[in-house]
Amino acid sequence: MLAIAILAAGKGTRMKSALPKVLHPLAGISMVERVLMSCNGLSPQRRLLIVGHQAEYLEEALSHIPGLEFVLQKPQRGTGHAIQQLLPILKDFEGELLVLNGDIPLLRPRTITKLIEHHRSSVTDVTILTAKISNPEGYGRVFVDQNDIVNSIIEERDCTQEQLNNTLTNAGIYCFNWKQLAKVLPKLNNENNQGELYLTDTIAMLSKPRHIAVDDSTEVNGVNDRKQMSNCESFFQQRLRDYWMKEGVTFLDESSCTISENSFIGKDVIIEPQTHLRGRCRIGQGCHLGPGSLLSNVELGSNVKVSYSVLKDAKIGDGVEIGPFAHIRPEAVISDDCKVGNFVEIKKSQVGTGTKISHLSYIGDAELGSNVNIGAGTITANFDGETKNRTIIGNESKTGANSVLVAPITLGSQVTVGAGSTLTKDVPNGSLALGRAKQLVKRNWSPSTKAQD
Ligand code: UD1
Ligand code: MG
Numbered sequence: 331m332l333a334i335a336i337l338a339a340g341k342g343t344r345m346k347s348a349l350p351k352v353l354h355p356l357a358g359i360s361m362v363e364r365v366l367m368s369c370n371g372l373s374p375q376r377r378l379l380i381v382g383h384q385a386e387y388l389e390e391a392l393s394h395i396p397g398l399e400f401v402l403q404k405p406q407r408g409t410g411h412a413i414q415q416l417l418p419i420l421k422d423f424e425g426e427l428l429v430l431n432g433d434i435p436l437l438r439p440r441t442i443t444k445l446i447e448h449h450r451s452s453v454t455d456v457t458i459l460t461a462k463i464s465n466p467e468g469y470g471r472v473f474v475d476q477n478d479i480v481n482s483i484i485e486e487r488d489c490t491q492e493q494l495n496n497t498l499t500n501a502g503i504y505c506f507n508w509k510q511l512a513k514v515l516p517k518l519n520n521e522n523n524q525g526e527l528y529l530t531d532t533i534a535m536l537s538k539p540r541h542i543a544v545d546d547s548t549e550v551n552g553v554n555d556r557k558q559m560s561n562c563e564s565f566f567q568q569r570l571r572d573y574w575m576k577e578g579v580t581f582l583d584e585s586s587c588t589i590s591e592n593s594f595i596g597k598d599v600i601i602e603p604q605t606h607l608r609g610r611c612r613i614g615q616g617c618h619l620g621p622g623s624l625l626s627n628v629e630l631g632s633n634v635k636v637s638y639s640v641l642k643d644a645k646i647g648d649g650v651e652i653g654p655f656a657h658i659r660p661e662a663v664i665s666d667d668c669k670v671g672n673f674v675e676i677k678k679s680q681v682g683t684g685t686k687i688s689h690l691s692y693i694g695d696a697e698l699g700s701n702v703n704i705g706a707g708t709i710t711a712n713f714d715g716e717t718k719n720r721t722i723i724g725n726e727s728k729t730g731a732n733s734v735l736v737a738p739i740t741l742g743s744q745v746t747v748g749a750g751s752t753l754t755k756d757v758p759n760g761s762l763a764l765g766r767a768k769q770l771v772k773r774n775w776s777p778s779t780k781a782q783d
Pocket of ligand 2: 431433553554
């Protein structure tokens with residue numbers, strides 16, 4: 331039987347943030363969710379999250395995670411005090427308690443599995459994860475005897491000058507025999523530099539504490555401040571780019587691009603410099619993204635080209651060309667083989683196959699048929715000051731340059747709109763619509779005749 335407890339009640343003072351530390355995202359996923367992900371495949375009986383500072387906020391932000399139990403620690407008097415809160419909750423529990431600090435987001439699931447296996451195959455009350463770190467600043471130091479049994483963990487602030495030279499550090503991940511831990515938890519005291527109850531002090535009270543050292547110490551990097559968070563972000567970004575490169579994606583300048591964990595990128599996609607994928611993006615095979623583009627929660631078909639553009643919550647078909655300098659906003663659905671050119675904004679609109687909106691247009695709350703040609707500067711005037719209204723344009727229609735379509739309005743198919751028209755009434759199939767003042771030409775006119783005009 332296994333229970334998992336994640337410590338997330340602390341203030342995260344060193345982050346200097348209004349957002350709880352463990353909710354800060356790394357490659358699009360919060361730190362604490364990453365810690366939960368590192369426990370994937372363990373099938374524990376209980377998953378307990380210790381919350382305290384901004385507890386309600388954390389509970390709300392993580393309410394979508396099934397089976398996660400929130401345990402309140404108030405006030406927060408240290409990591410040992412946090413685990414003391416489990417004494418009534420796990421009163422009848424028998425088995426191991428895996429404890430993880432909520433600020434260690436880089437752990438790999440196989441490291442946790444190894445820790446538990448090692449613990450189960452040894453005669454011990456606790457096994458901790460350690461790391462040899464050349465610059466162990468900020469970490470608790472782990473002291474072992476000649477048989478590699480852990481004698482104690484001493485926090486950096488409580489170390490003597492000599493003890494600080496020890497580079498074996500506590501990663502903040504522990505596998506305890508719960509019944510034994512429950513016996514010693516009430517004995518903790520706060521006689522240390524911070525005046526807190528330290529979970530690490532239980533180690534010296536337990537029988538034959540063991541440790542296993544991680545192979546790659548970056549895995550146990552804790553995030554206590556923005557600099558450490560930035561280092562972790564870089565690590566995730568590198569890991570993601572390495573993964574997608576192995577899957578057949580080209581990056582022209584990989585370090586200038588960022589990818590979210592929940593994005594999928596097809597084969598033979600080329601990603602140019604300064605291009606970023608956020609949220610859940612699905613990028614089809616052979617797309618060419620960037621340079622200079624930001625895509626959030628978008629689905630692209632295959633062979634789509636996007637340059638210097640911003641796309642959000644939209645769906646794009648195969649072979650579409652977007653940009654440079656286009657803005658595709660939420661609920662835009664653009665079908666195959668369309669072209670969306672420079673300085674075009676599309677919002678909450680469906681665009682049919684092969685339609686071209688090549689220059690300087692706003693298309694909002696509209697439905698465009700297939701093979702429509704939207705002339706430069708065409709605007710759907712969708713807002714009447716109170717409500718948003720729809721514009722419908724049938725197949726193979728054309729709007730001239732600088733047309734204003736005042737919604738609600740429907741243009742049939744094969745309609746032609748003369749350049750410079752402002753249309754307020756529906757136009758039937760196959761018609762020409764002109765809505766502009768007739769041109770006036772005065773012959774032999776000069777400024778001196780102006781007064782008589
Ligand atoms: C802790 C360890 C240290 C280890 C390091 C690894 C202790 C005493 N020290 O130090 O040995 O090397 O992690 O990263 O455990 N928390 C609570 N309630 C509290 C206080 C903290 O839930 O009352 C939570 C925090 O939200 C955080 C975790 O415990 O997720 C660790 O706390 P933090 O203050 O970051 O401890 P470190 O100084 O990093
Ligand atoms: Mg920490």
